[in-house]
Amino acid sequence: MKPMVVAVDVHKHFGSLHALDGISIEVPHGEVLCIIGPSGSGKSTFLRCINQLERIDGGAIWVDGELAGYRRSGESLLPLSDKEIARQRLASGMVFQRFNLFAHLTALQNIIEGPVTVRKRPKAQAVDEAMALLERVGLADKRDAYPSELSGGQQQRVAIARALAMKPKLMLFDEPTSALDPELVGEVLAVIRDLATSGMTMIVVTHELGFAREVSSRVVFMDLGRIIEEGPPQEILVRPEQARTRDFIAAVLS
Amino acid sequence: MDVKVATAGTDDAAHTSPYSIAHLRHVPQRHYGRWLAATLILLAFAAIVKAFAEGQIAWSVVAQFFTVPAILTGLANTVLMTVCAMLLGILLGVLFAVMVMSPNPVLKAVSVFYIWFFRGTPLILQLLIWFNLALVFPTIGIPGLFEARTVDVMTPFVATFLGLGINQGAYTAEVVRASILSVDAGQTEAAKSIGMTRLTALRRIVLPQAMRVIIPPVGNEVISMVKLTSIASVIQYSEILRNAQTIYYANARVIELLIVAAIWYLVVVTVLTIGQHFLEKHFSKGHGERSAQRATAPAAGGA
Ligand SMILES: Nc1ncnc2c1ncn2[C@@H]1O[C@H](COP(=O)(O)OP(=O)(O)OP(=O)(O)O)[C@@H](O)[C@H]1O
Ligand SMILES: [Mg+2]
Numbered sequence: 001m002k003p004m005v006v007a008v009d010v011h012k013h014f015g016s017l018h019a020l021d022g023i024s025i026e027v028p029h030g031e032v033l034c035i036i037g038p039s040g041s042g043k044s045t046f047l048r049c050i051n052q053l054e055r056i057d058g059g060a061i062w063v064d065g066e067l068a069g070y071r072r073s074g075e076s077l078l079p080l081s082d083k084e085i086a087r088q089r090l091a092s093g094m095v096f097q098r099f100n101l102f103a104h105l106t107a108l109q110n111i112i113e114g115p116v117t118v119r120k121r122p123k124a125q126a127v128d129e130a131m132a133l134l135e136r137v138g139l140a141d142k143r144d145a146y147p148s149e150l151s152g153g154q155q156q157r158v159a160i161a162r163a164l165a166m167k168p169k170l171m172l173f174d175e176p177t178s179a180l181d182p183e184l185v186g187e188v189l190a191v192i193r194d195l196a197t198s199g200m201t202m203i204v205v206t207h208e209l210g211f212a213r214e215v216s217s218r219v220v221f222m223d224l225g226r227i228i229e230e231g232p233p234q235e236i237l238v239r240p241e242q243a244r245t246r247d248f249i250a251a252v253l254s
Numbered sequence: 255m256d257v258k259v260a261t262a263g264t265d266d267a268a269h270t271s272p273y274s275i276a277h278l279r280h281v282p283q284r285h286y287g288r289w290l291a292a293t294l295i296l297l298a299f300a301a302i303v304k305a306f307a308e309g310q311i312a313w314s315v316v317a318q319f320f321t322v323p324a325i326l327t328g329l330a331n332t333v334l335m336t337v338c339a340m341l342l343g344i345l346l347g348v349l350f351a352v353m354v355m356s357p358n359p360v361l362k363a364v365s366v367f368y369i370w371f372f373r374g375t376p377l378i379l380q381l382l383i384w385f386n387l388a389l390v391f392p393t394i395g396i397p398g399l400f401e402a403r404t405v406d407v408m409t410p411f412v413a414t415f416l417g418l419g420i421n422q423g424a425y426t427a428e429v430v431r432a433s434i435l436s437v438d439a440g441q442t443e444a445a446k447s448i449g450m451t452r453l454t455a456l457r458r459i460v461l462p463q464a465m466r467v468i469i470p471p472v473g474n475e476v477i478s479m480v481k482l483t484s485i486a487s488v489i490q491y492s493e494i495l496r497n498a499q500t501i502y503y504a505n506a507r508v509i510e511l512l513i514v515a516a517i518w519y520l521v522v523v524t525v526l527t528i529g530q531h532f533l534e535k536h537f538s539k540g541h542g543e544r545s546a547q548r549a550t551a552p553a554a555g556g557a
Contacts, residue, residue: 051447053443053446053447082451082452082453083451086446086449086450086451086454087449089446089447089448089449090449092447093447093448094443094444094447096440096443096444096447098440100438100440100441100443100444101444102441102444102445102459102463103441103463103540103541104459104462104463104537104539104540104541105540106540113448113458113459114448114449114450117450117454117458118448118449118450118454119449146539146540147540148540148541159444162444162448163447163448165448166448166449
């Protein structure tokens with residue numbers, strides 16, 4: 001089976017800043033990959049390149065076997081249209097650090113928006129599925145609440161349900177708990193943990209090292225736009241080889 | 255400081271302490287200035303009312319002409335033009351705002367030019383150009399499809415409609431653009447992440463939220479538009495002011511007919527202001543409602 005994500009020598013610049021400096025990685029189906037690293041190391045940028053919220057300027061990324069953002073024609077790569085990119089994005093679901101729930105829609109409407117508008121599903125069916133998802137994240141009673149009426153943890157759980165409603169093959173989490181009050185982190189991690197055990201392929205950027213150790217099959221440490229070290233969580237988080245990884249883990253744990 | 259606090263803490267010194275003031279009486283502040291201002295204003299108001307009551311205004315004439323057909327037709331034309339021109343203005347405003355923000359440089363240049371041109375020339379000049387378009391283009395049409403004499407097409411209604419609507423569009427475009435920028439970029443990213451194209455995200459997610467910011471300024475512009483339609487009298491569009499003038503040219507009741515028109519303008523503007531209030535409420539979903547629900551929540555809990 002083809003890997004879910006293949007990145008080959010990916011580069012991304014913001015002006016003179018080299019945010020991604022040759023990232024290469026393969027993520028097989030069903031893997032839960034955690035990315036850790038200091039602030040500004042390019043973790044978010046890499047996730048955003050995978051679902052094409054940023055355009056890469058070197059290398060290539062394949063998601064579910066499809067070359068992201070380009071079509072190959074002979075020896076040249078032609079950029080895809082907005083519409084084709086939107087279709088490619090259906091393969092992945094994204095959960096943002098700041099939730100980004102649609103502020104003018106209720107929890108339920110947030111979840112059915114994609115299925116109804118993009119996937120053209122009948123509304124009644126979308127509502128049934130959305131209610132099942134709300135049940136799964138423990139928020140069935142909040143179906144008619146607007147995002148501004150929900151706590152951070154509840155908003156993030158609705159955001160996860162919204163992403164799942166599109167039936168993605170890959171879930172991308174960008175520091176899903178770092179905007180939350182400490183007592184709300186647990187409820188969100190519980191939902192992600194549940195998802196991990198269900199066999200979903202996931203890439204999770206996180207500072208929760210305990211969580212990374214518990215759910216991930218592999219941990220990647222990034223710094224300055226490069227992958228410094230990768231391996232099973234017991235090795236990277238407990239016996240890192242690189243000094244930079246050790247320093248980072250020590251700093252997070254202190 | 256420490257010494258004084260210590261004194262206040264001593265029980266038997268309660269009445270001598272500078273901090274024991276509970277026995278003192280609160281006297282409401284006296285607003286002499288307000289009373290003076292109110293008296294002066296009331297006097298001035300009474301004088302104005304008296305002047306109008308005793309002045310050369312035949313109020314019976316005002317009443318008599320308030321609902322004559324010419325005035326009511328004028329009123330209908332004013333309202334019709336306000337609605338049509340404003341709809342065209344909003345349509346063009348959204349279109350050009352989206353074009354200004356488009357990554358396509360041609361679309362962007364066209365809309366920058368549009369906004370520059372129509373904001374940069376007086377409205378009355380634009381109306382005169384539309385109305386006199388026949389001088390430049392004797393016939394207009396789409397070759398092969400239809401063709402007509404420009405004077406037949408450019409009626410006062412059409413010229414006013416185009417003049418006011420297109421001019422309004424240039425202003426509304428700026429309002430819409432600002433309101434789109436006011437919506438957090440994260441909303442668009444979330445919309446894209448569930449597979450929406452740029453335009454679908456704009457239509458389904460960004461514009462509905464931008465409405466909250468658009469409505470107050472556009473509400474103001476609708477109210478301006480009601481009154482702006484009166485300048486169309488220069489190209490013979492029979493809105494309410496022009497019809498009032500036509501009547502007073504014949505019967506010389508100038509002030510009475512101007513008062514009739516003024517009252518009708520105030521009626522229309524009042525109705526619109528109430529409508530704007532309800533629109534604002536509708537589009538503040540997810541924002542304004544929060545405080546409303548918060549306010550009622552304790553009551554519900556107590557019941
Ligand atoms: N849109 C942008 N424009 C300019 N610079 C950017 C942009 N997005 C990210 N950067 C820069 O790219 C670098 C990598 O940013 P990124 O957000 O990927 O870091 P990160 O590892 O996610 O950090 P954090 O843990 O703080 O979220 C940073 O130096 C950041 O300032
Ligand atoms: Mg980040």
